[in-house]
Amino acid sequence: xxxxxxxxxxxxxxxxxxxxxxxxxxxxxxxxxxxxxxxxxxxxxxxxxxxxxxxxxxxxxxxxxxxxxxxxxxxxxxxxxxxxxxxxxxxxxxxxxxxxxxxxxxxxxxxxxxxxxxxxxxxxxxxxxxxxxxxxxxxxxxxxxxxxxxxxxxx
Amino acid sequence: xxxxxxxxxxxxxxxxxxxxxxxxxxxxxxxxxxxxxxxxxxxxxxxxxxxxxxxxxxxxxxxxxxxxxxxxxxxxxxxxxxxxxxxxxxxxxxxxxxxxxxxxxxxxxxxxxxxxxxxxxxxxxxxxxxxxxxxxxxxxxxxxxxxxxxxxxxxxxxxxxxxxxxxxxxxxxxxxxxxxxxxxxxxxxxxxxxxxxxxxxxxxxxxxxxxxxxxxxxxxxxxxxxxxxxxxxxxxxxx
Numbered sequence: 001x002x003x004x005x006x007x008x009x010x011x012x013x014x015x016x017x018x019x020x021x022x023x024x025x026x027x028x029x030x031x032x033x034x035x036x037x038x039x040x041x042x043x044x045x046x047x048x049x050x051x052x053x054x055x056x057x058x059x060x061x062x063x064x065x066x067x068x069x070x071x072x073x074x075x076x077x078x079x080x081x082x083x084x085x086x087x088x089x090x091x092x093x094x095x096x097x098x099x100x101x102x103x104x105x106x107x108x109x110x111x112x113x114x115x116x117x118x119x120x121x122x123x124x125x126x127x128x129x130x131x132x133x134x135x136x137x138x139x140x141x142x143x144x145x146x147x148x149x150x151x152x153x154x155x
Numbered sequence: 156x157x158x159x160x161x162x163x164x165x166x167x168x169x170x171x172x173x174x175x176x177x178x179x180x181x182x183x184x185x186x187x188x189x190x191x192x193x194x195x196x197x198x199x200x201x202x203x204x205x206x207x208x209x210x211x212x213x214x215x216x217x218x219x220x221x222x223x224x225x226x227x228x229x230x231x232x233x234x235x236x237x238x239x240x241x242x243x244x245x246x247x248x249x250x251x252x253x254x255x256x257x258x259x260x261x262x263x264x265x266x267x268x269x270x271x272x273x274x275x276x277x278x279x280x281x282x283x284x285x286x287x288x289x290x291x292x293x294x295x296x297x298x299x300x301x302x303x304x305x306x307x308x309x310x311x312x313x314x315x316x317x318x319x320x321x322x323x324x325x326x327x328x329x330x331x332x333x334x335x336x337x338x339x340x341x342x343x344x345x346x347x348x349x350x351x352x353x354x355x356x357x358x359x360x361x362x363x364x365x366x367x368x369x370x371x372x373x374x375x376x377x378x379x380x381x382x383x384x385x386x387x388x389x390x391x392x393x394x
Contacts, residue, residue: 132281133244140280149243151284153277 003027006081009048014039020086028084033096036087041102043074043083050078054099057109059117063143066091068119072099089119098124116141161362182318188233188259189317192222192310195232197252200239202266202300207238215303219354220310229255234313235290236306240268240275241283253290261317262286263309265296273299287332295334307350309335 007027011017016035020028031039043051051074060069072085089096098121099106110121111130118139121127129136138145166183168176177183194217198207210217217223226232229252241249253260264286267273272284286292293316296309312335 131244145280147280150280151277 006049006083010043010083013042020084026082026084028086030086030088033087033089036085037097037099037102040072040074040085040099043085044102047078049083050076051083052077054103054105054109055082057099057106057113059113059119059141061091061117061141061143063091068094068117070096070113070119094119095122096120097122100124115139118142185318185320189314190221191224192234192261192313193224193226193232194222194234194236195229195252195256196225196227197235197249198238199241199245200268202238202269205300206265206298206303206306207236210303210306215307217307217310220307220314222310229253230257233257233260235260235262237262237264237269237286237292238266238300240273241286241289242281243283244281246283246289249286250289261294261313262290262292263294263296263306263313264292265298265301265306265309267297267299270295270297292332295332297334297336304347304350305335311353 003026007019007029010027010029011019014035016032017039018030020030022028040051040054043049053075055073055075056071057073058071060071062069067088068091070087070089072087074083074085075081076083087096094117096119098110100110100121100123107124107126108130110119110124111126111128113119114121114124114127115129115131116139128134132140138147140147163182163186166177166179166186168178170176198204209215211223211225222234229235233256235253235256237249253262264270268275268282269286272279272282275282276284283289294309294313296305298305301309312333316333
């Protein structure tokens with residue numbers, strides 16, 4: 001499907017899905033956090049979309065807006081099309097349902113985002129740090145992260 | 156034995172009767188060490204691909220300088236070429252690898268990240284600002300990443316350091332670390348020309364020049380000049 005057609009078709013799925021037009025190169029939607037696993041499961045199972053692979057999962061720290069944007073990149077081997085699904089969660093209490101039951105690969109991708117951003121994935125089977133030491137304090141990719149080791153660029 | 160007597164005239168002398176006389180043991184040991192450095196296969200990021208693997212390949216060919224036997228085990232290696240960013244989690248592993256290597260061991264730090272943290276020096280929560288915070292470094296090769304020729308330059312600098320460096324009387328005492336930076340305005344052709352010149356020079360032996368360079372004790376000088384005919388005839392018998 002073409003980008004616009006795919007985006008419109010995905011938005012027809014549920015009232016929790018809204019189009020996101022900031023991305024010009026790829027169909028993109030915003031989903032309510034509570035509806036995320038159900039939507040992703042329908043996108044995987046319905047033959048019209050057939051998004052069988054969760055390519056990547058990243059987070060963006062919008063510190064001015066007080067939000068984390070969680071981005072799920074989906075790919076369909078059958079139709080060879082991409083979809084970017086965003087979820088906005090508040091910075092103070094970043095909670096989102098896990099996608100482990102839908103895409104098993106999400107387990108480690110979510111561990112990585114937890115490790116570096118501190119996003120909590122509800123019902124995740126093994127939410128531990130992935131890259132950093134287990135006794136690390138803080139989440140270093142948050143924009144307001146500080147520790148004693150870091151150097152500031154001299155003015 | 157013929158190789159040693161050819162390469163290091165004066166360090167190993169043939170005496171009549173088929174025996175040899177070792178005059179300067181340090182020089183023979185350092186010569187052997189410098190020309191058979193076994194690097195550890197240790198690459199942590201892009202420098203390892205752009206520089207270290209490129210020098211191992213046939214176009215640049217580290218084997219010309221006797222350092223091609225890259226070993227995957229630190230217990231068989233005596234040269235650690237640091238190629239790439241060292242992060243906090245890698246630091247204890249790097250220290251372990253270094254301590255497992257056989258003495259005498261040498262370290263070349265290549266690239267901006269390994270020397271100082273490079274582009275990650277500010278606002279980084281994990282990059283170690285210079286590998287010399289963890290292990291001692293002998294030669295620094297700057298660049299981001301350095302060209303393969305620059306690694307050769309660093310390797311030749313290290314060989315020079317080894318040849319002039321440690322003695323048996325003072326084991327472990329080495330020269331200070333050096334920066335092996337190429338001067339500005341030097342082109343690739345210049346470097347390749349210099350390397351070729353050096354390779355030719357290393358493989359051509361000027362015995363008379365080496366003998367002239369020797370610093371014998373003053374008493375020996377007279378005796379050797381008196382006995383020079385006998386020495387020459389003895390060497391002739393031996394060969």
